[in-house]
Amino acid sequence: MTIDETDRKILLELQEDAGRSLDEIARAVGSSKTPVWNRIRKMREAGIIGPQVVIPDPEKLGFEACFFVLIRTSEHEADWQRKFLKALRERPEVMEAHRLAGEIDYILKVRVKNARAYDVFYQALISEVKVYNVTALLSMEEIKNTNALPL
Amino acid sequence: MTIDETDRKILLELQEDAGRSLDEIARAVGSSKTPVWNRIRKMREAGIIGPQVVIPDPEKLGFEACFFVLIRTSEHEADWQRKFLKALRERPEVMEAHRLAGEIDYILKVRVKNARAYDVFYQALISEVKVYNVTALLSMEEIKNTNALPL
DNA sequence: GCTGAAAGCGGTCTTGT
DNA sequence: ACAAGACCGCTTTCAGC
Numbered sequence: 001m002t003i004d005e006t007d008r009k010i011l012l013e014l015q016e017d018a019g020r021s022l023d024e025i026a027r028a029v030g031s032s033k034t035p036v037w038n039r040i041r042k043m044r045e046a047g048i049i050g051p052q053v054v055i056p057d058p059e060k061l062g063f064e065a066c067f068f069v070l071i072r073t074s075e076h077e078a079d080w081q082r083k084f085l086k087a088l089r090e091r092p093e094v095m096e097a098h099r100l101a102g103e104i105d106y107i108l109k110v111r112v113k114n115a116r117a118y119d120v121f122y123q124a125l126i127s128e129v130k131v132y133n134v135t136a137l138l139s140m141e142e143i144k145n146t147n148a149l150p151l
Numbered sequence: 152m153t154i155d156e157t158d159r160k161i162l163l164e165l166q167e168d169a170g171r172s173l174d175e176i177a178r179a180v181g182s183s184k185t186p187v188w189n190r191i192r193k194m195r196e197a198g199i200i201g202p203q204v205v206i207p208d209p210e211k212l213g214f215e216a217c218f219f220v221l222i223r224t225s226e227h228e229a230d231w232q233r234k235f236l237k238a239l240r241e242r243p244e245v246m247e248a249h250r251l252a253g254e255i256d257y258i259l260k261v262r263v264k265n266a267r268a269y270d271v272f273y274q275a276l277i278s279e280v281k282v283y284n285v286t287a288l289l290s291m292e293e294i295k296n297t298n299a300l301p302l
Numbered sequence: 303g304c305t306g307a308a309a310g311c312g313g314t315c316t317t318g319t
Numbered sequence: 320a321c322a323a324g325a326c327c328g329c330t331t332t333c334a335g336c
Contacts, residue, residue, distance in 0.1 A: 003212065011207055019203040021312055035321055037314075048211045052170040055201040055298050056162055061154065063300055066249070068219075068258055085294055092301035097294040098217070104288060107219055111300060137255055143236055143248040147206050147298070149214055149262060150243035172329060186304060188331070 001046040006031060007039050008151050011049070014040070015148040018052050063111045066142065067118055071106040072133035084129045093121050152197040157182060158190050159302050162200070165191070166299040169203050214262045217293065218269055222257040223284040235280045244272050 003011070009029040013020075026036045043049045058066070073080075088097045088108065096109035112118045118136070126134070154162070160180040164171075177187045194200045209217070224231075239248045239259065247260035263269045269287070277285070 001211075011205075011212075014205040015207055016204070017202055018205045022314095023312075032322060033313085034315090034323085038320090046211065048208055050206040050208055051168055052203065052205050053167070053298060054162075054165040054169045054203050056166055056300055057199055057201055058300060060152075060197065060199045061162075061300060061302065068249070068251075089295055092299070094295060095298070096296045098219070098290040099292040099294060100219075101289045101291050106294075107288060107290075137258060138252045139249040139258075140252050141250040143250060143257075144240055144245060145247045147204060147246070148243070149207055149209060149212060151212065173331090174329080183305070184330085185306085185332090189303085192331095 065112050066139040067110045068137040069108040070104045070135040073105050074132040087128050216263050217290040218261045219288040220259040221255045221286040224256050225283040238279050
């Protein structure tokens with residue numbers, strides 16, 4: 001499926017604030033309800049538009065520590081990797097995980113209530129799967145955090 | 152403001168899928184419409200619940216490159232920092248930016264269409280503000296990416 | 303703080319152009 | 320493919336418990 005200029009505008013609105021009514025979105029993109037609704041439905045079906053969620057405020061809920069974790073490993077067998085990925089997906093503290101190209105093999109973003117909670121997470125992880133080297137970077141300030149793509 | 156067990160359950164549902172009707176949420180948390188609605192309103196007012204957004208699929212929209220950028224700087228004056236933060240906030244390719252404690256000063260997550268687009272971004276950034284050292288980590292695979300806090 | 307019901311807005315679908 | 324309109328269901332409010 002391919003996106004045109006109107007679809008692009010709709011997406012820009014929805015990824016900024018999906019809580020408004022169809023009428024408002026339609027006005028914002030210079031169209032009316034029906035076409036906008038049809039386009040949204042199509043993009044949903046195509047999987048271009050994923051889930052609709054609320055973004056909770058981590059600070060206000062007591063999640064005051066955020067770490068980026070750089071992981072090097074010596075093990076590169078398929079079996080080890082399966083176990084490792086499973087562990088990451090199952091741990092709710094892991095907000096984000098990527099497999100990388102180059103020196104460092106994986107990067108994680110981990111949100112926890114405090115430094116002690118991070119240590120608990122860390123100990124649990126390395127006891128589940130063997131990793132060669134782990135570096136944790138502590139965030140002092142979240143400057144920006146968005147899911148909005150630069151359409 | 153403090154959150155109780157019912158609020159916690161509601162948040163868990165909303166950060167998973169906010170597209171459902173109040174009835175469905177109420178049933179999922181074992182309550183009924185009105186109390187759930189009142190709790191949601193309160194959490195909105197308190198800022199615990201932030202914006203409601205749709206999550207677009209980056210791959211399907213042609214954003215096939217994702218970099219984590221580690222930045223060291225020699226400049227630590229307030230004025231330099233103000234300019235740097237402003238640049239980050241204004242660049243839409245920057246999905247996430249944190250100021251760090253330790254060796255590395257900043258980490259960015261940058262999404263672009265391809266490696267060439269990353270270079271354009273990189274050149275633009277270093278021409279705007281002076282940085283001492285930049286390392287880019289290329290993501291090969293997004294294993295996990297969520298905003299759902301481990302309540 | 304919860305339940306139940308009433309009112310009005312908004313999402314959804316149909317028709318017309 | 321878009322605009323207008325009707326319908327129905329949901330959000331939102333309010334009274335009573």
